[in-house]
Amino acid sequence: MKLNRRHFLGASAATGLAGLSGLPLRAQANTLNVTAYGGVWEQAIRDCFVAPFEAKTGATATVSLGGPAQWLAQVEANPENPPLDVLIMTPDLAVIAAEGDLMDEFTVEKLPNLADIPQEFTDACLGKGTYFDYGVGGITYNKQYVSEPPKGFAEFVERVSNGEFIASVPSISYGPTPVFFLWAMNNALGGTVDNVDPFFEAMAKMKDNLVFWAGPNDFFNHLASGEADLGIYFDGRTWNHVDEGVNWIDFINPEEGGAMTTVAVQKPKHASDLAWDYINEMLDPANQSKFADILNYGVTNKKVQYSEKLAARVPAMSDALLPPYAEIARVRNGWVDRWNREIGM
Amino acid sequence: MRLSDLLLWLFTAAFFVFMLLPILVVVVISFTSAGYAAFPIPGWSLKWFARIFEYQPFIDSLWVSLELAVVSTVGSCVLGIPAALYLARSRSGWATAVTTFLLSPLSMPMIVIGFASLFFLSALGLGVSFLALAIVHTVICLPYVIRTVTAVYRGISPAYEEAAMILGASRFTTFREVTLPLIRPGIAAGCLFSFLTSFDNLPVSYFFGSAQTNTLPVVMLAYMEHQFDPSIAALSTLQLALAVVALVVADRLYGIEKMTVAT
Numbered sequence: 001m002k003l004n005r006r007h008f009l010g011a012s013a014a015t016g017l018a019g020l021s022g023l024p025l026r027a028q029a030n031t032l033n034v035t036a037y038g039g040v041w042e043q044a045i046r047d048c049f050v051a052p053f054e055a056k057t058g059a060t061a062t063v064s065l066g067g068p069a070q071w072l073a074q075v076e077a078n079p080e081n082p083p084l085d086v087l088i089m090t091p092d093l094a095v096i097a098a099e100g101d102l103m104d105e106f107t108v109e110k111l112p113n114l115a116d117i118p119q120e121f122t123d124a125c126l127g128k129g130t131y132f133d134y135g136v137g138g139i140t141y142n143k144q145y146v147s148e149p150p151k152g153f154a155e156f157v158e159r160v161s162n163g164e165f166i167a168s169v170p171s172i173s174y175g176p177t178p179v180f181f182l183w184a185m186n187n188a189l190g191g192t193v194d195n196v197d198p199f200f201e202a203m204a205k206m207k208d209n210l211v212f213w214a215g216p217n218d219f220f221n222h223l224a225s226g227e228a229d230l231g232i233y234f235d236g237r238t239w240n241h242v243d244e245g246v247n248w249i250d251f252i253n254p255e256e257g258g259a260m261t262t263v264a265v266q267k268p269k270h271a272s273d274l275a276w277d278y279i280n281e282m283l284d285p286a287n288q289s290k291f292a293d294i295l296n297y298g299v300t301n302k303k304v305q306y307s308e309k310l311a312a313r314v315p316a317m318s319d320a321l322l323p324p325y326a327e328i329a330r331v332r333n334g335w336v337d338r339w340n341r342e343i344g345m
Numbered sequence: 346m347r348l349s350d351l352l353l354w355l356f357t358a359a360f361f362v363f364m365l366l367p368i369l370v371v372v373v374i375s376f377t378s379a380g381y382a383a384f385p386i387p388g389w390s391l392k393w394f395a396r397i398f399e400y401q402p403f404i405d406s407l408w409v410s411l412e413l414a415v416v417s418t419v420g421s422c423v424l425g426i427p428a429a430l431y432l433a434r435s436r437s438g439w440a441t442a443v444t445t446f447l448l449s450p451l452s453m454p455m456i457v458i459g460f461a462s463l464f465f466l467s468a469l470g471l472g473v474s475f476l477a478l479a480i481v482h483t484v485i486c487l488p489y490v491i492r493t494v495t496a497v498y499r500g501i502s503p504a505y506e507e508a509a510m511i512l513g514a515s516r517f518t519t520f521r522e523v524t525l526p527l528i529r530p531g532i533a534a535g536c537l538f539s540f541l542t543s544f545d546n547l548p549v550s551y552f553f554g555s556a557q558t559n560t561l562p563v564v565m566l567a568y569m570e571h572q573f574d575p576s577i578a579a580l581s582t583l584q585l586a587l588a589v590v591a592l593v594v595a596d597r598l599y600g601i602e603k604m605t606v607a608t
Contacts, residue, residue: 064554065559070552077463220381241381
């Protein structure tokens with residue numbers, strides 16, 4: 001068929017009219033709108049939580065891909081009729097959402113599996129959510145160039161300062177940096193939430209031997225290209241690379257304890273009560289175990305039994321430190337400001 | 346060859362290398378056999394293109410993006426062409442103010458437009474929906490149609506329309522038979538820019554994302570944050586191919602030269 005303007009414009013208009021069917025997304029009685037990060041995360045959410053939820057309740061769950069800032073904004077804009085029923089949140093945003101009275105209280109009566117989640121994880125969300133998954137920030141290194149990696153943050157700082165290694169560390173533009181890098185290293189070097197001088201002094205000593213990554217994929221590129229020998233990264237992401245065939249990479253949980261980077265689950269106020277059934281599935285030990293196997297990250301139910309491969313990889317909760325997210329939220333802006341002035345990246 | 350010509354040639358060549366090499370690297374990585382993005386590639390494979398079609402959110406969001414781009418382009422034309430025709434001929438001070446207002450989305454950070462629109466449209470009861478997304482995309486695409494149509498229309502002598510009306514043509518007939526054919530390159534250029542602006546937009550679409558309304562850039566971002574394979578490079582290559590096809594179609598229908606004169 002010959003392409004002419006009339007055909008082209010007609011086809012365009014028809015496609016456009018076909019798209020005019022979207023009305024506002026609202027919670028429906030037997031449908032739950034849940035959230036997931038993209039890629040392997042989304043598939044794991046569907047297989048481990050959505051499938052058992054649908055099988056047990058007969059309801060349907062639709063999965064919205066995206067990120068916590070986006071989902072929280074959508075709930076804030078529609079607090080009386082939230083477009084989402086279950087949110088996956090970063091720990092700092094979980095605190096903000098709880099403080100803003102946007103989320104429902106978590107209790108064992110509503111969520112029987114909550115009884116097997118450490119109470120501190122629910123307390124960290126001010127009782128309006130809990131953690132269901134965690135990673136640990138530590139030292140990832142290229143085995144081809146680093147035969148004896150630093151065992152902890154203090155040794156990392158000393159050897160990078162001496163020029164023994166070029167290190168790739170997260171820049172301040174990456175959201176979790178103030179917690180999993182700044183707080184964790186500062187804590188290991190003897191600092192406190194109100195005194196981050198040890199961290200900034202360490203960064204000044206290392207500055208000639210640092211490169212900065214703005215996103216997790218940058219870190220891997222730094223190591224793959226030889227631009228850096230080691231750096232600060234996450235355990236689960238490192239193991240995912242290993243499982244994809246990258247055999248020259250390895251991870252160490254620092255001896256002082258890496259920061260636990262958690263993922264919270266919350267239910268917006270006025271969201272469907274079916275959300276409780278879904279969240280209970282997210283906290284179920286068998287479902288969490290399956291989820292951990294797919295993602296290479298730790299999960300929070302105390303009854304979870306990890307597979308042999310994963311048991312060797314996932315740091316025990318007692319070997320990682322739970323950052324005081326609510327306290328950090330109070331001083332975080334000051335840290336970022338000081339970082340911008342003294343480090344700049 | 347004179348030294349200045351040689352330097353100009355070298356500068357131009359360096360400029361094109363600087364601009365095109367990163368794109369070329371992405372295209373090459375999309376054909377890698379490795380499970381991760383690294384350059385140079387260890388071997389060649391089409392598996393990451395196959396992965397695009399296996400991952401259903403890519404396909405679903407591609408359709409949403411295409412529908413949205415078409416709807417917002419049509420919306421921009423419906424609103425923008427009459428506005429441009431009036432504003433181009435008006436000598437009122439208000440016309441300048443209105444034109445500036447209509448072009449203002451170009452000078453505002455997209456993330457601010459997205460965030461503010463989410464709250465505004467939610468207050469109106471439209472919330473997170475395709476309709477809300479289409480309205481905001483129309484707002485951000487509108488300046489392209491107004492800009493290109495105004496530029497073309499100002500270059501056309503009013504005598505053509507006056508002659509048609511003196512010979513007895515009604516206003517509508519004059520528009521259909523005289524004005525519209527003359528401003529067609531401007532409309533085509535505006536449509537092309539609108540379509541590509543909407544199709545590639547992330548900061549506005551991000552705030553309206555849901556299982557039903559996620560666009561391709563939003564899904565690509567969500568995927569990239571937690572997956573390390575080169576399928577995003579393959580998807581970028583396909584997007585690039587789509588943009589090239591759009592340009593070729595526009596060239597066949599209207600001629601790129603006429604459209605670039607319009608802008």
